[in-house]
Amino acid sequence: MAAPDVLLVMGVSGSGKSTVGALLASELGWKFYDADDYHPEENRTKMGKGIPLNDQDRIPWLCNLHDILLRDVASGQHVVLACSGLKKMYRDILIRGKDGTPLKSDGTGEDKQPAEVKLLVVHLNGSFEVISGRLLKRKGHFMPPELLQSQFDTLEPPSAPENFIQISVDKNLSEIIATIMDTLR
Numbered sequence: 288m289a290a291p292d293v294l295l296v297m298g299v300s301g302s303g304k305s306t307v308g309a310l311l312a313s314e315l316g317w318k319f320y321d322a323d324d325y326h327p328e329e330n331r332t333k334m335g336k337g338i339p340l341n342d343q344d345r346i347p348w349l350c351n352l353h354d355i356l357l358r359d360v361a362s363g364q365h366v367v368l369a370c371s372g373l374k375k376m377y378r379d380i381l382i383r384g385k386d387g388t389p390l391k392s393d394g395t396g397e398d399k400q401p402a403e404v405k406l407l408v409v410h411l412n413g414s415f416e417v418i419s420g421r422l423l424k425r426k427g428h429f430m431p432p433e434l435l436q437s438q439f440d441t442l443e444p445p446s447a448p449e450n451f452i453q454i455s456v457d458k459n460l461s462e463i464i465a466t467i468m469d470t471l472r
């Protein structure tokens with residue numbers, strides 16, 4: 288696999304994205320973003336009321352994250368992004384933006400290059416029982432555990448031809464990090 292510029296740590300709420308993403312970024316010395324920090328206030332309020340987000344709520348949030356990734360990658364920065372990325376369409380937006388593959392100038396005024404983000408998707412995969420158990424214990428977070436079923440209903444696990452690995456949330460954190468580091472070698 289070509290070396291990725293960005294690692295997307297994805298999965299349903301409570302699958303461990305923020306925890307794994309932050310550890311991984313620190314291990315790799317890459318920049319870390321938690322997509323939760325980029326939700327507009329309306330999205331946070333909606334989730335806080337127990338209402339699941341829809342495509343309309345998520346698309347502008349994902350487009351903004353795509354712009355951030357492109358900007359960082361263009362400046363040579365490698366990034367770990369923790370983001371639910373539940374549907375293939377959402378992951379495609381993170382890679383290519385909303386309208387597929389916009390062209391950007393390579394600076395010569397002639398050839399154009401696609402403005403794509405080279406992404407490796409790390410899907411943290413687990414059962415409803417294990418993940419809801421963790422969410423019920425998690426304190427001080429705006430996401431109510433009652434929304435977990437809608438997250439599983441929305442989830443489209445990554446599949447070929449996406450560039451991805453899948454790791455069980457039943458593993459402990461050091462095993463998860465070691466598996467990802469092995470994949471990158």
Ligand SMILES: Nc1ncnc2c1ncn2[C@@H]1O[C@H](COP(=O)(O)OP(=O)(O)O)[C@@H](O)[C@H]1O
Pocket residue numbers: 298299300301302303304305306307369421422424425456457458459460463
């Ligand atoms: N592999 C793991 N084993 C045990 N507990 C974990 C693991 N990954 C995450 N956790 C715990 O599960 C909870 C949810 O993790 P978090 O990173 O907040 O998930 P997310 O960002 O996907 O919502 C946290 O309390 C975290 O400490």
Ligand SMILES: O=C(O)[C@H](O)[C@@H](O)[C@H](O)[C@H](O)COP(=O)(O)O
Pocket residue numbers: 299300301304305323326334340345370371372373430438
């Ligand atoms: O797309 C979504 O519906 C949200 O991004 C959601 O998946 C995310 O999980 C929340 O922001 C809660 O945050 P946690 O994932 O950290 O629970």
